[in-house]
Amino acid sequence: MLEAVVEGWWWWWQNGRVATAAVVLLAFGVISVKRYVAKKNRRRRWAAVGKDVVVVHGLGKGRRTPNLSPFVLTLETYLRLAKIPYQMDYEEPFGPKGQSPWITLNGQEMGDSQLIIQMLGRRFGKDFTASLTKEQKGAARAFNMMVTEHLAWGFRLWRWVENKGRLMLQEMDRVPFIVRLLMPLKRRQIFKSLYFQGIGRHSAEEVHDIIERDLAAISFYLGDKPFLMGSDLCEVDCALFGSLAQIMWNYSGSPYETMVKVKYPNLKEYVLRVKETLWPDWDQCLKRPKMS
């Protein structure tokens, strides 16, 4: 048996090397061309959506939230608030510079949800903080930064380090085997980012405590107002909703879920209120839409 294998290998070494190389190169070429054509087709499709229609590219829908990424959810919520027409694309979730989410608008590409929101605000003349006092405008910015630059990291640490990405993978459909295989690498990269950012150097309990103080601050500032800055929605509500909605539905078993639902219940009421206002079709936007 072994002799046959050795003979076969020897035959290939003598006669088959060039042919094999040619086949591999051909396969590689065909795959590259197919990918290039698909990419071009996608861009043609996105350009055809119409003038001033935003195409949002991000990771797929969730079973309990319209998206698993807090940044995509923030962006979608903002587009609904600003009544800017948009379409979702899940085929190319990572942009030209590797960002996710990213958008295509009138042929131009842009990444980073916060920068996108600011750009859209300027472009379409929407400023939801215009009626606030100067002090309130300052506070809105501060809370926005608290959500995107502090809470987001704490939640990321739970999702990828404490929970090891398990809940996240469960929510994703048809996870290709290669993704599962590369998951440890992805987790390692996130762990490194968390360390460099600073929050990753604390113990898990310390992080829970740090994040709880932030959530408490948001809860106290919200008080019994309908939305964070008062009776009208503004940009910071989109960022806050994007993150807190994840906690409500995709962080089952985490201490943050208890904080939002039980310890600071006005946060839970707030999330439900924003959902009713901006996402009346929430159930239809889920992965397996619940038909009412």
Next chain:
Amino acid sequence: MALAALLWEMVRLWWSFTNGAVLMVFAAAGGLWLAVFYLSDRKKNRDRWQQAGRDVIVVHCLSPGRFTPNTSPFVMKLLTFLRLARLPHLVDHEEPFGPKGKTPWITLNGEDFTDSHLIIEMLSDQYNIDLTNSLTAEQRAAAKAFTVMIDEHVCWCLRAWRFGEDGGSNLKEGLSLPFYKRLLFPLFVREQRTALWHQGVGRHSHAAVRAMMKEDLLALSKYLGDKPFLMGDTACAVDCSMFAFLANILYNYNRSPYYAVVNEELVNLRQYVERLKSQLWPDWDECLASP
């Protein structure tokens, strides 16, 4: 000459007779001596800190800067808080990086604590310091949000200019570095750039970072208005963060675009820095490194 040749022959003979084992013994002995020296040095440091006295906080940080008592805004934040809360403290430069690799860190009654905001929370709890007791719950929440914005966003945007755009030159001017540390400085800059990339701010264009930073400064200026301190008539912990970072811009970032923003455009911020400096740092000049 003959003596030199003889000595050289002896060395060669010795080298050919000795083998790796002897070399390793020498290396091990050298390593052991260094370890003992290092450990005894650390023990001496610990004894010295213990002698500081009960409830005297020993703050460990890098050496003073030339234009600010420290070039790290987190050290400035902590020292400003200790002055505001009138807590006895002394500064030590022997071991600037503590547990978790962060600076500043403190030793209090033999125990180590790290991370400036955790230290401030711990000291406030331990010594019953509540600088926000005259504020409403909503105001206290806003103070917390501003602290986080400054410590977690302004901090990184400033770092992006300091190490990304400026390559550390403005920083080097503000430090008083010995020759061997100057040689290692580029490595430090590289490490900070890696950190910036991982955190996310380092992936944006310089123009985008500057725009984000200006938004933050504008928010601080708007909230401050014409009040003496951010939250009203009395200073609290958030003022320590705000003062530390704004003073850093005014004294260590003079080539950056933010200097003009704080110095000329948002004048209430400059006046705020001057107010806090005269109140809490009357001995500012004595705390600087000699040029």
